Amino acid sequence: MAIEIKLTTTSMPTQRSVLNVGGGTKAIAIPDRFKGWVHHLLDIDPRGKPDVVCDARLLETLQGGVYDAVYCSHNLEHYFAHDVPKVLRGFHHVLKPDGFIEVRVPDLKSVMEFAVANQLDLTDKLYDSGRGPIMVRDVIYGFGKEIEESGQDFYAYKTGFSPKTLARAIATAKFEHLVMMGGRFELRAYGFKVEPSKAWLTELGLTASPPPGRT
Numbered sequence: 185m186a187i188e189i190k191l192t193t194t195s196m197p198t199q200r201s202v203l204n205v206g207g208g209t210k211a212i213a214i215p216d217r218f219k220g221w222v223h224h225l226l227d228i229d230p231r232g233k234p235d236v237v238c239d240a241r242l243l244e245t246l247q248g249g250v251y252d253a254v255y256c257s258h259n260l261e262h263y264f265a266h267d268v269p270k271v272l273r274g275f276h277h278v279l280k281p282d283g284f285i286e287v288r289v290p291d292l293k294s295v296m297e298f299a300v301a302n303q304l305d306l307t308d309k310l311y312d313s314g315r316g317p318i319m320v321r322d323v324i325y326g327f328g329k330e331i332e333e334s335g336q337d338f339y340a341y342k343t344g345f346s347p348k349t350l351a352r353a354i355a356t357a358k359f360e361h362l363v364m365m366g367g368r369f370e371l372r373a374y375g376f377k378v379e380p381s382k383a384w385l386t387e388l389g390l391t392a393s394p395p396p397g398r399t
Contacts, residue, residue: 200252203278205240206259208232214255215286217388224251241267243274250278257288261326261341268343272357276377284376285359290323291371293346298369310369323369345371363390 201222204214209232210225227234254275263271275285299320306321322328326340350373359375
């Protein structure tokens with residue numbers, strides 16, 4: 185698969201940069217913590233006019249050590265389990281030595297626990313969103329209404345994550361430090377190539393936690 189790269193230089197060489205993986209389009213907001221950063225979008229679909237047209241599984245073929253951060257929101261679950269390590273290694277490859285990743289995925293463990301505790305079926309409503317009611321099955325397979333309307337079955341989820349499986353995957357990709365949190369049936373994980381300074385954690389609003397794979 186051909187890879188198209190359209191990176192622009194900046195007049196501020198010290199300005200931080202973030203690679204937004206699978207973001208679709210820059211019209212979709214990313215967290216305020218990246219405000220003022222140089223925002224590069226990577227997506228396999230050129231219609232969103234990404235800066236880098238590339239399948240995330242091929243990130244290791246790009247130039248290494250370029251970005252201060254990689255942001256990946258609800259994209260990793262679209263890859264088969266055997267491809268997830270390859271994608272995460274690609275994140276590690278394109279990051280600067282002190283860079284980090286921010287990954288967001290559905291938390292299937294919390295969804296299943298909530299469904300069992302409340303005797304919910306797959307077709308029962310889990311919560312309301314801006315796009316309409318989200319059923320239990322939507323968090324497991326992907327937003328059914330969106331997939332049906334798009335006619336694109338590949339939008340369905342191929343991999344499920346729990347806190348343990350996500351932490352293991354990030355550790356396997358050689359990230360040395362992990363901060364993870366959950367909420368509203370979502371996991372948010374920060375993986376650092378090296379142990380971050382307290383100042384860095386404070387800037388990101390994080391609390392230090394053990395490195396991946398350690399207790």
